[in-house]
Amino acid sequence: MADSTALSRLILETKAMKLTLLPDLGGSVGGLTYMAQDILRPFARTADESPLQTAGFPLFPFSGRISEGRFAWNDRDVSLAPNFLPEPHAIHGQAWHAAWQVAEHGSNHARLVFDYRPEDWPWAYRAEQDFRLRDDGLDLMLRLTNHGDDSMPAGLGWHPYFPRLDARVKVPVDRVWMSDEGMIPDRLVMPAAGADLSDWRIVDELDLDNAFTVSDQISCIEWPGRNLRVEMVSDAELGHMVIYTPKQQEFFCVEPVSHAPDSVNSQHPAELTGLHSLEPGETLSAQISLTIREI
Template sequence: MIILEAQGYRLELAPDRGGSVLRLDWRGEPLMRPNCGSTIFDVASFPLVPFSNRIARGRFNTGARKGRIAPNFPGSDHPHPLHGFGWLNAWDVVEQSADGAVLEHGYPGGEWPWPYRARQSFQLGAEGFTIALSVTNLGDAPMPAGLGFHPYFPRDAQTVYRGRHRGEWYNTPDCLPSSLDEHEEAIDWWQGRPVDTRAVDTAYTGREGALEIDWPSRGLGVTIAPSDGLTTTVVFSPAGADFFCVEPVSHATDAINRAPETLTWLEPGETAEVGMTISARLLA
């Protein structure tokens, strides 16, 4: 485990556990849900590379390359592999200091027919916790690439999430997109109500501005500022849970089959990078 500290923030990383974040605190208060168990779904956050969310039945055909990815949902035979390969593999520590670290993960090619190198950079400072995630195409043909982050946040009956997006996807029961409800202008789909009032697991498109979470019972909030390439936000708020996920990502679910043009296509040797900053704030 790697521990970083600066400006009241404390970050715990687990390179060998999917390059994940185990805990992010500010002044002793957890900003992400602290690690609560032994599986990858129990960590505070993990990276999404080289794609986000599900690929239907694990099959795709870009014209130049075909792929078939086996189910990868730990402990389940769920038919749609999800979140890429980075979250289920160990990452190497490339750099480390008191307030920052760099991790790398390499994929040689296989089910995903393009080899790549992924890198995460973590930094703590006065602005908060900043993380950058990149992927480089190490193959000899153009590679579609998607990136994102999968943080878990604590939740109680008063927790409020605010994020302005133009569209909300409706899903099939197995969480594949079926239709898009889209507005001309970005709106707050919760309309200021607590997270508990909607149980969803879906993607919101056309993000505008930052994302915010408030915990009135704690007098604390966070602002999540994703980079411009993270145009979509996946929100997972299961009914009755004490957590929810707000996932800034670069594309909607199953984009490689439904809208491959929305992915970033990397030429051999080319790199794509995204990032986000999470800043703590006291509520008035």
Template sequence: MTGATELFALGNDAWQVRVAPALGGAIVDARWRGRDVLRPTPAVELAARNVRKTACYPLVPFSNRIAFGEFAFGGAQYTLLKNLPDMPHAIHGVGFQQAWSVGENDGRSMHMQIAHTPDARWPFAFEARQSMAIEGDTLTLGMRITNTDTVAAPCGLGWHPFFPLDTQAGETHLRTAWKSMLLSDADDLPCASVDPIDFGALDSTVVDNCFTGWSGQARIDTPHHRICVEASEALRCAVLFRPQGQAFFAFEPVSHANNALHGNDPPMQVLAPGEALEARMVMTLHALTK
């Protein structure tokens, strides 16, 4: 599907953020004091409505992969639609592939929401509300998912932000703490848990793994600025993705392990009818000291 995508702008003296609610509730670009904090969406990809090339998109009601789109829950067996071309698994939930409706929007903050009815992509009803707000040098993302079904349901959430790598200007380093790294097999599914690797510069790193026991805090030192990330307690894991030869990496705070519905810990939350799960991700920018 192609065509113009309506963009909503948030801004203050420090931040300029553009959001595309109709394109999966995604952030198109986010600049701080003239610099790209998140990977900006190329114009051609925006015109093509390619949400996976945006700066950041929501992960709801699950993160990462569900093996081959199949899982058992509550005594029933479910088969999901494989929602990306050439992908044998269901991946990243349903929120990034549908339009979000805009609620409050005052130029410094905005809210948007979706209501999902059971279908081939996900068999349980839910509502999700996403918020974005800027204040000073801080950008805050919030999300709440509510089980609107008549039965208990597994639920998860998170974000998939992409950060640019400016290798010509210098190195980018990620500093954080986590307890274990999930190794992936040939199907990109967790197969073992090991002690985490101490990464050097992300510019020379190739990685696509989920890390559990995440501290909820991280520092990203780029050649231009420092990004301090803080996440709420619900975001117990982080996925680090840096493909070879690409000028970006993704650092994804999420609520559960990859393929959690097949026994990987930590599991997805199970919400009773009417129960909600909330999470928050905060990015505060700092200028580099000389």
């Protein structure tokens, strides 16, 4: 990860909002506040700095795990190095482990870019994040362009961390990806009562680490004790949502993503998994908008 002595920060502000970006640390977000209140978990500096300690990071050119980092694509066998040890799988692509460049920025907007040259992932690509602060929230546009010579499996997403406190969530979940064993889900089922988030659920009462399909693109998070609500609206390209509510942690995650885990190895059709195939020069893009309201 990035050398802590060289870690750069880019701060965007409006009257009510403040966004801190950490381009060197996987193009991560370091913090997002509304009227000085944390909307995302603030970055805590540690000796071993990682995007896993930030307020959120991008997922390119895929999200979730690829089983043991292996898959076949158009008669090409691909083997990715595990990047979340001690797990044997590859997870979330390469961009979150790389330094990004600031392509442009102003007082309330910035564009970060990452150009990947083929290594174990055999396709060149460009990943982009366009951040724009509003007085009541944040718009984030994600773009992935295939710069390789042939078609590339593709996906994208965003991995924000929200402060737990007294939070409750409402997510229009439809079905949930499940596995009989291990970390690689391979079947899509109706969620059990404990995983049904279609009405308000208190985060402290949940124990989830699952990918869901969603029937609508609006998810809500509330902190009654702070009288704050976040409405997160995702483009239809982001037809999946990963919900992670680890016990005894001060955060939880509601992650808009384009596809199911291990989609490249799935026996299900791409219409169900959400996996894209990008031709050379083609771009996949999707927007996520956070709007903060007082309740």
